[in-house]
Amino acid sequence: MIRYSLHKIAYGLAVLAGVVVVVFFLFNILPGDPARMTLGQRPDVQSLEAVRKEFGLDRPVYVQFAYYVNDLSPIAIHESDSMAKAKYNYVKLFSVSSTKSLVLKEPYLRRSYQTRRNVSSILAETIPNTFILALTAMIFATLIGVFLGVVSAVNRDTWIDSSANAFAILGISAPSFFAGIIIAWIFGFVLSDYTGLNMSGSLYNYDPFDGEVLTLKNLILPMITLGLRPLAIIVQLTRSAMLDVLSQDYIRTAKAKGLSSNRIIYKHALKNALNPVITAISGWFASLLAGSFFVEYIFGYNGLGKATVDALELSDFPVVMGAILFVAFIFVIINILVDILYAFIDPRVKLA
Amino acid sequence: MLPLRLLVVLVFFTMLVSCKQSEPDNRTVFTLNLDQGLSSLDPAFARNQYVIWMDNQIFDSLVQMNDSLETVPSVAKSWEISPDGKTYTFHLRNDVYFHDDPLFVGGKGRRCVASDFVYSFRRIIDPKIASSGGWIFNGKVSGMDAFEAPNDSTFVVKLLNPFPPLLSMLTAQYCSVVPHEVADHYGKDFRSHPIGTGPFKFKYWKEGEILVLLKNEKYWEMDGDQRLPYLDAIKATFISDKQTAFMEFVKKKLDFFNSLDGSYRDDILTKSGKPTRKYKGKFQMIIAPYLNTEYLGMLVDTNLAIVKSSPTRDKRIRQAISYAIDRRRLVKYLRNSVGTPGHAGFIPRGMPGFSATEVKGYEYNPEKAKKLLAEAGYPNGKNMPPITLQTSTTYKDLIEFVQGELNSVGIRCVVEVNQSTSLRDLIAKNSVNFFRGSWIADYPDGENYLSVFYSKNYVPIGPNYTSFKNAKFDRLFEASYYEPDNEKRYAMYRQMDNLVMEEAPVVILYYDQLMNLYQNGISGFSTNAQNLLILKRVKKK
Numbered sequence: 001m002i003r004y005s006l007h008k009i010a011y012g013l014a015v016l017a018g019v020v021v022v023v024f025f026l027f028n029i030l031p032g033d034p035a036r037m038t039l040g041q042r043p044d045v046q047s048l049e050a051v052r053k054e055f056g057l058d059r060p061v062y063v064q065f066a067y068y069v070n071d072l073s074p075i076a077i078h079e080s081d082s083m084a085k086a087k088y089n090y091v092k093l094f095s096v097s098s099t100k101s102l103v104l105k106e107p108y109l110r111r112s113y114q115t116r117r118n119v120s121s122i123l124a125e126t127i128p129n130t131f132i133l134a135l136t137a138m139i140f141a142t143l144i145g146v147f148l149g150v151v152s153a154v155n156r157d158t159w160i161d162s163s164a165n166a167f168a169i170l171g172i173s174a175p176s177f178f179a180g181i182i183i184a185w186i187f188g189f190v191l192s193d194y195t196g197l198n199m200s201g202s203l204y205n206y207d208p209f210d211g212e213v214l215t216l217k218n219l220i221l222p223m224i225t226l227g228l229r230p231l232a233i234i235v236q237l238t239r240s241a242m243l244d245v246l247s248q249d250y251i252r253t254a255k256a257k258g259l260s261s262n263r264i265i266y267k268h269a270l271k272n273a274l275n276p277v278i279t280a281i282s283g284w285f286a287s288l289l290a291g292s293f294f295v296e297y298i299f300g301y302n303g304l305g306k307a308t309v310d311a312l313e314l315s316d317f318p319v320v321m322g323a324i325l326f327v328a329f330i331f332v333i334i335n336i337l338v339d340i341l342y343a344f345i346d347p348r349v350k351l352a
Numbered sequence: 353m354l355p356l357r358l359l360v361v362l363v364f365f366t367m368l369v370s371c372k373q374s375e376p377d378n379r380t381v382f383t384l385n386l387d388q389g390l391s392s393l394d395p396a397f398a399r400n401q402y403v404i405w406m407d408n409q410i411f412d413s414l415v416q417m418n419d420s421l422e423t424v425p426s427v428a429k430s431w432e433i434s435p436d437g438k439t440y441t442f443h444l445r446n447d448v449y450f451h452d453d454p455l456f457v458g459g460k461g462r463r464c465v466a467s468d469f470v471y472s473f474r475r476i477i478d479p480k481i482a483s484s485g486g487w488i489f490n491g492k493v494s495g496m497d498a499f500e501a502p503n504d505s506t507f508v509v510k511l512l513n514p515f516p517p518l519l520s521m522l523t524a525q526y527c528s529v530v531p532h533e534v535a536d537h538y539g540k541d542f543r544s545h546p547i548g549t550g551p552f553k554f555k556y557w558k559e560g561e562i563l564v565l566l567k568n569e570k571y572w573e574m575d576g577d578q579r580l581p582y583l584d585a586i587k588a589t590f591i592s593d594k595q596t597a598f599m600e601f602v603k604k605k606l607d608f609f610n611s612l613d614g615s616y617r618d619d620i621l622t623k624s625g626k627p628t629r630k631y632k633g634k635f636q637m638i639i640a641p642y643l644n645t646e647y648l649g650m651l652v653d654t655n656l657a658i659v660k661s662s663p664t665r666d667k668r669i670r671q672a673i674s675y676a677i678d679r680r681r682l683v684k685y686l687r688n689s690v691g692t693p694g695h696a697g698f699i700p701r702g703m704p705g706f707s708a709t710e711v712k713g714y715e716y717n718p719e720k721a722k723k724l725l726a727e728a729g730y731p732n733g734k735n736m737p738p739i740t741l742q743t744s745t746t747y748k749d750l751i752e753f754v755q756g757e758l759n760s761v762g763i764r765c766v767v768e769v770n771q772s773t774s775l776r777d778l779i780a781k782n783s784v785n786f787f788r789g790s791w792i793a794d795y796p797d798g799e800n801y802l803s804v805f806y807s808k809n810y811v812p813i814g815p816n817y818t819s820f821k822n823a824k825f826d827r828l829f830e831a832s833y834y835e836p837d838n839e840k841r842y843a844m845y846r847q848m849d850n851l852v853m854e855e856a857p858v859v860i861l862y863y864d865q866l867m868n869l870y871q872n873g874i875s876g877f878s879t880n881a882q883n884l885l886i887l888k889r890v891k892k893k
Contacts, residue, residue: 031777031778037773037776038484040400040484041792042814042815043815045813047482050482053482115543116392116397116543117541122559126560181595192603199600200596200600202558202560205562206556206564208564208587209584211556297593298593310592313773
């Protein structure tokens with residue numbers, strides 16, 4: 001078990017290293033001078049040089065890469081002076097020369113080229129928003145989806161089944177940006193006097209005189225929009241898995257034993273039918289984190305997706321890299337957890 | 353029993369609700385949306401419109417601009433310029449105070465003095481700060497010692513050479529005064545802890561969500577016997593989807609709205625630029641000149657390999673391109689008449705000294721375009737190699753219109769769409785022959801536009817993206833620095849603009865206009881061709 005987990009973790013680290021290499025060099029191949037992008041329409045030579053020096057763009061690419069990896073690595077070599085200590089917030093392990101020491105620190109993601117804000121603080125601010133959005137969307141999709149799936153499997157080939165099916169097809173085929181605009185327009189604009197919902201806004205509102213106000217209702221529309229697609233898929237998955245399970249022998253046995261139909265459905269059948277659904281949900285969760293961009297954009301919801309794409313348009317390498325690394329990290333972690341969880345749930349999965 | 357309980361609950365709720373409403377709030381909050389986001393509040397990085405707008409509320413400079421683009425006093429109540437035009441002496445007010453901040457002694461904002469300007473101006477050219485405003489002083493002053501404060505109320509700037517636009521350039525937000533205690537303490541993070549002397553003080557900024565500025569009760573500027581500003585607060589949101597933002601404006605959740613986007617343009621405006629019946633009278637609409645020239649640029653330096661092989665090396669072809677485009681139709685159908693057809697020079701309408709009669713550009717004349725083509729050896733465009741026009745995605749519809757116009761006179765034109773970042777890079781490296789560009793005034797002086805054609809501003813040193821070189825132009829350009837009289841200098845500008853138009857390195861498409869929408873209860877707003885947002889005199893009912 002431990003060997004299995006270590007193997008998976010090593011594999012995950014290799015994936016992350018690959019992401020760093022690919023994204024870093026991809027950014028260097030792409031045309032677009034980050035220094036120029038930070039200077040407006042009339043950059044002069046002195047300013048360009050100053051900016052390049054500040055971001056370390058005046059060095060050869062491989063040197064830049066080495067410095068970047070050094071900044072990212074939790075164990076790294078940095079200057080021993082107080083400025084470097086304040087910048088990286090490290091714990092010194094031991095000196096390697098008169099001015100440099102080997103240190104232990106959090107990965108340093110640098111500052112945005114565009115805003116010169118610390119990337120870690122951008123991520124710290126946007127990630128919880130996206131996380132909450134993705135999580136609530138997932139919970140919404142799972143609860144409603146499993147319920148609808150069970151109902152339509154139990155009522156197979158009735159009008160309930162076919163309308164749930166039609167709904168699922170609609171949900172799968174409507175792209176989230178399209179569904180988002182429609183939902184925002186209907187519930188946030190046309191019916192806003194009745195629903196009391198806003199077209200846009202984040203988790204917190206700020207009153208100029210009263211301060212921060214938690215505005216959970218701003219979560220409702222983005223949550224539904226983002227959850228629509230997984231909801232539709234979960235309905236389909238639950239339905240087919242349920243039908244599969246319901247035709248098994250042990251269900252017939254349970255029926256023969258005289259158990260109530262609710263007990264059979266929810267205790268015996270659903271538990272076994274949920275396996276493929278869990279896989280789908282775990283896979284979907286990571287991609288929801290990454291894929292919530294359109295929803296964030298349409299609803300003006302301040303999340304990771306919005307921050308990333310804004311940065312991408314402006315060649316803001318540190319932000320893009322930080323965001324990609326974070327998403328990759330989440331994917332890796334979730335995959336490791338799912339693999340391990342699988343081994344627990346299903347003994348047939350080999351621990352190798 | 354039940355009805356009684358219900359009654360108690362009802363009474364309780366009514367009390368709750370009435371409690372909330374018992375103190376009527378007369379405080380006014382001006383709301384706006386910044387769809388492009390806000391990269392910083394540090395004036396040293398005031399390189400785009402929204403940073404400029406917000407910095408203009410928080411900070412003051414030596415001088416400020418009025419709606420006719422004239423330089424008027426601000427923190428400096430008067431100034432003198434030495435006869436050689438190289439030394440500017442400013443006399444400062446003594447009643448200007450910084451906003452309160454714990455970093456000041458006793459937490460109270462201290463008085464703003466001349467040495468604060470020395471500090472602030474040095475900060476712009478300090479390579480360690482790497483400000484995007486370095487161009488303001490780079491090449492114009494000898495270095496850090498060009499700024500002096502002989503005493504608390506006198507500030508001196510020494511230039512290497514005369515530069516008449518200096519005063520109007522000093523209205524730029526880059527030249528705002530910042531306190532060294534705060535700027536040094538926060539370093540790079542001064543961007544989100546701005547302290548200035550302006551009419552509003554910084555309160556709260558959750559990036560990408562909400563920015564709140566509050567009234568500076570101790571602001572120095574008066575309107576008659578009323579102390580400015582009138583508003584109690586400004587609240588900015590950051591909805592990137594323009595259509596959503598527009599709907600928020602329609603719902604009156606925003607007091608001000610300014611971006612004209614294709615998705616709802618026809619909803620608000622008729623083709624002749626009037627409000628549609630649907631929105632007539634629903635809000636105030638202001639359409640006015642905006643110092644922005646939309647153009648197509650062409651590389652003209654025949655020493656460049658890329659120019660040698662292109663038909664656009666021939667002046668007649670460039671002129672033919674300019675004659676082939678019907679700008680009136682372009683502005684009417686693609687811009688709903690927001691904009692003025694570009695029939696004069698590179699200096700836009702709205703700029704002091706602009707004259708559509710004295711600077712002659714190109715009007716739509718397809719016959720002349722065909723004639724010029726024939727003279728250049730390509731009758732009806734026969735045997736002429738296709739030319740590639742580069743654009744970014746945002747301007748695709750505009751460029752496709754141009755493509756259609758060129759094709760109809762026989763010039764084969766291929767459109768290549770690039771990401772705006774890469775396109776800027778390609779243009780800055782002289783690697784594209786024919787491209788779309790725009791030039792927004794950094795300061796309201798024609799020199800800002802003409803510097804784009806000065807041969808010493810070749811890329812990568814400066815913004816001469818068309819590699820234009822003309823000895824007569826250069827002589828005039830240099831001479832204009834020694835002409836302190838505005839009218840005489842403007843005449844020189846027009847002469848230079850005509851020289852550029854004759855050589856046709858640029859095709860002027862249109863001079864931009866701004867479209868600002870305000871809710872009906874808003875008054876006291878200002879409209880100027882720099883599109884500077886001035887909120888200190890705004891009132892909200």
